[in-house]
Amino acid sequence: MQTKDPIVLVEHVNKSFGTNHVLRDFSMAVETGENLVILGKSGSGKSVLIKCIIKLIAADSGKITVLGQDIDALDEDQLNTWRADIGFLFQSNALYDSMTIRENLLFPLRRHWTKEKREKMADQAILEALEDVGLAHTLHMMPAELSGGMRKRVALARALILRPKVILYDEPTTGLDPITGREISQLMIDVQKKYNATSIVISHDLNCINMIANRIIMLIDGKNYASGTFQELEAATDPKIKAFFE
Amino acid sequence: MRNPLILQSAFLQEVGELSRFTARFFRELVKPKQEWEEFINQCFWVGYKTLTLVGITAFIMGLVLTIQSRPTLVEFGAEAMLPAMVAVSLVREIAPVITALICAGKIGSGMGAELGSMRVTEQIDAMEVSGTNPFKYLIVTRVLATTIMVPLLSSVANAISLYGGYLGTNLRGDVSWSLYWFQVFNSLSFGDVVPSLIKTIFFGFAIGIVGCYKGYYSQKGTEGVGRSATTAVIVASLLVFIIDLLVVQITDLLDLT
Structure with a gap:
């Protein structure tokens, strides 16, 4: 698979959990600045795939290259440094319950910024990230005090605080009402424009996908089954693809 | 009813996983860059937040033990031995074990539930x-905190329970403050205090490592969180008794008694 400028390259990846083969010889390439959506049924391995990309889960075989780096070649220290360039928005938001919003956003800076830099610039960076998602007033609140949509925005602010080059979104609009879902989708587009980041989005929310996707990959039976724009896939005659758009 | 062979295999697998987890703790412990701020935070939670519970329990333990021991000693004309008997019982066995069991219940379950919830x-x-x-951030800090704070809590429990013993002695008798403490310290030897302190270090380590292990590998959503908290308490409490048994045997073999 050859593309112009792949920032994320997944080659022949396999992943099984016991006898359950989740990813089967899966390959894809993502270009810089692209908003790629991976679409598939629940349990089809979409979340496993992006967790393999950030190496939260190790693939059984195959090769994953992100930002020109073979992730299997990184030791623990290199991996942690490399992760500064990757943002990850979890499906469950994964905000730290016992910390305030400010502490949640400060947490990624602990590892990647020096103490002096944190003392000088952290407060400004946190405020700016929260302003980007329209929640500057929540600085000293606890995650439990926020609504579902607000928590999603804060989680996005945390994913953005290090200005990542690649942002991975795991079902960003799941569990939100349609209006909030659209707001989050618009926020993702705004963020992509502002930071010029590459996005890989796991979703089965067609409204969200239609708004944000430059390209869609269909993950069916653990494989890269089809790829194209929303309109191309919507017009497809293959019953497996049509099923998603009906 | 489940096949005994399957149960045995599951038990051995659990022991193996816990051993691997413990080995990883020591590997991470010696790596540079410790999370000192979080460690201090955990010491506060483990130590300060458990102090009241341990203190009240220790006081009642000392008081009750003294009151209940008195009639038997009076029967044998050995009432004067009451402070010494209470001191040896409390310092060697009762205070450390009760402190460890309280910590297993409060801290072990707390860690199991907190980490389990963070996992899911x-x-x-x-x-x-x-x-x-x-x-490093979650496990090493918590296990170190319990390993250090449980012996400190146990030492505080010793002191408070002995004070309870003083009050218990004086409910029906008349022993002066200085005479009581003279008899207490006179009855205690190196072999009473040091092995007791050493075993609380192991108690603290076991409580921390089991609580963290159960929480860190929690599965199956919220049901798993509850299960992690419960099994953390059960396994940690059982380990406290096993460690106690081993330390008593070793102390006996080394003739430290």
């Missing part, structure tokens, strides 16, 4: 993604 809500994954080693 992907907070541990979020730490990893942000470049922080979650094992």
Whole structure:
């Protein structure tokens, strides 16, 4: 698979959990600045795939290259440094319950910024990230005090605080009402424009996908089954693809 | 009813996993860059937040033991031995074990539930993604905190229970403050205090490592969180008794008694 400028390259990846083969010889390439959506049924391995990309889960075989780096070649220290360039928005938001919003956003800076830099610039960076998602007033609140949509925005602010080059979104609009879902989708587009980041989005929310996707990959039976724009896939005659758009 | 062979295999697998977890704790412990701020925070939670419970229990234990021992000693005309008997019983066995059991219940379950909840809500994954080693940040700090704070809590429990013993002695008798403490310290030897202190270090380590292990590998959503907390208490309490048994045997073999 050859593309112009792949920032994320997944080659022949396999992943099984016991006898359950989740990813089967899966390959894809993502270009810089692209908003790629991976679409598939629940349990089809979409979340496993992006967790393999950030190496939260190790693939059984195959090769994953992100930002020109073979992730299997990184030791623990290199991996942690490399992760500064990757943002990850979890499906469950994964905000730290016992910390305030400010502490949640400060947490990624602990590892990647020096103490002096944190003392000088952290407060400004946190405020700016929260302003980007329209929640500057929540600085000293606890995650439990926020609504579902607000928590999603804060989680996005945390994913953005290090200005990542690649942002991975795991079902960003799941569990939100349609209006909030659209707001989050618009926020993702705004963020992509502002930071010029590459996005890989796991979703089965067609409204969200239609708004944000430059390209869609269909993950069916653990494989890269089809790829194209929303309109191309919507017009497809293959019953497996049509099923998603009906 | 489940096949005994399957149960045995599951038990051995659990022991193996716990051993691997413990080995990883020591590997991470010696790596540079410790999370001191979180360690201090955990010491506060483990130590200060458990102090009241341990103190009240220790006081009642000392008082009750003294009151209940008195009639038997009076029967044998050995009432004067009451402070010495209470001191040896409390310092060697009762205070450390009760403190450890309270900690297993409060801290072990707390850690199991907290880490389990963090696991199922992907907070541990979020730490990893942000470049922080979650094992070092969450596990090493907590296990170190329990290993250090349980012996300190046990020492405080010793002192408070002995004070309870003083009050218990004087409910029906008349022993002066200085005479009581003279008899207490006179009855205690190196072999009473040091092995007791050493075993509380192992108690603290076992409580921390089991609580963290159960929480860190919690599965199956919220049901798993509850199960992690419960099994953390059960396994840690059982380990406290096993360690106690081993330390008594070793102390006996070394003739420290």
